[in-house]
Amino acid sequence: MAEPQADMSDVAAEAAADFFNQIFGVIIEAICRFGRNLYNSFAEVSFGRWTKVIGSVIFYILIRPYIEKLFKWLYDRDRRKEKEKKEKEKAALNGKKAKKSANSLRAGETGKVLGEVETEDELEEGEENLALASGVPEWNKMARKRQKKYLKNLEKQNGKRAEDLSEEQVLELLDWSESENEEDKKKA
Template sequence: MVEERSSDLGDIAAEAASDFFNKLFGFVETIFRRFFKNFYASFAEVSAKRWTKVIASVIVYLILRPFIEKFFKYLHDRDRKKEKEKKEKERAARGGKKAKMSANALRGGENGKVLGEVENTDDEVEEDGEDELAEASGVPEWNGMARKRQKKYLKNLAKGQRAEKLSEDQIMDLLDWSEDEGENKKDA
């Protein structure tokens, strides 16, 4: 009896699953059949009245589109204006005061230098008209870090003596390691 009952339950479940999938397949088949039939009919059986409706709706859209865009632009500008006013109120509530200490000073310690910061900034070194030359020649300007590196390099060049400026005799004197000099150094 237990075996009979279990086989009956299995048959009932199989029939229910089969019926469910048959109905699901029939539903999907109906959707596809109607879609393709109506899609074909919408182009094959077009009347003058239908073409008039399509053309009229396109013309109305073209006429109303600029007004629709202006409306949404107005909404956007209004929201931006509200946000701007809110920020201005917050700034006014703070009193428009600047911080007593800059963020770089907090990070870098007492002198305010940040790791990797160059000593001479553009404010400290005078301009030699390089920007005017760059603009006139059409060459894009250097970025800030490249300009700082170049100015630091030029400053270091001015401090030290370059080998190009030395005469040939001076270079030979620097390179000459005679025995006399070596003996003089030992004696001293």
């Protein structure tokens, strides 16, 4: 009984080896043909073939501006259709505008939208309109300006606190007293 199984395994091994040999044979033949054809396409080039190549390049150079104009025309046509559609929608509303903008709805009671800047005097007119209209925070110049303003306010608050304190309170905060100074002199 052991022999039929051995025969079956030998048959299966031969079939698998034959299968993989055929696959590798096809792959090797394809690589050889590709290399041979590539070499022949450059080595055995006729005058007629060079004429076709040069003619194709010249034809492409001549027709390219017209192809670009075609795509530009298609793009402009789509833009025109969108613009007409928006104008029709405006005409349907008879120039009426919404009582509340989307930003005011998002802001809620606070009146501030994400990315809206408090300091209008530091922003240029264009940047201000961009930040207020889009509602999207600007993470470059505007963020640096907000940081500078925050630091200035922090310095002002610290300065006011120091001005409000008397000299005795400052010494008390620093934990200095004349008796300590005298003790230090005696130790030295």
